[in-house]
Amino acid sequence: MIQKRQVAPSSDNYTVGKGRPPLSTRWKPGQSGNPKGRPKGAKNMATLFHEALSKKIEITENGKLRKVPVREAIVLRITSQALKGDPKAISLIFAKEPEITAALERANIQWITEDMTPKEAAELFQRTIRGY
DSSP states (O other), X not given: OOOOEEOOTTOTTOEEBTTBOOGGGSOOTTOOSSSSOSOTTOOOHHHHHHHHHHSEEEEEETTEEEEEEHHHHHHHXXXXXXHTTOHHHHHHHHHHHHHHHHHHXXXXXXXXXXXXXXXXXXXXXXXXXXXX
């Protein structure tokens, strides 16, 4: 059995026990449990990933050097591997395809297709550039 002891003679009815720390060690009103707090400029995991994926790297495409964000380079690599027959890359693309299609539909993005007239393609291109 845990013994309970009294803290101070002035607090006759206060006993120290589980969930009841001594009065002298409790935080005072307005006192923080973390006085130094989070350092300024500290980044969370989402920010670190965003920065890493947005960083531009050089890739060689059709014999030419091109700077692209890391996320684009990853997509290009996965699609290249899928075209070479890599089953993991193929399954990843097919697993993500419905999600990508739904996101494009939500954003109301249309692609220029072969059955469009040049005028329709030009109008679609202009709308895309203007953002509506």
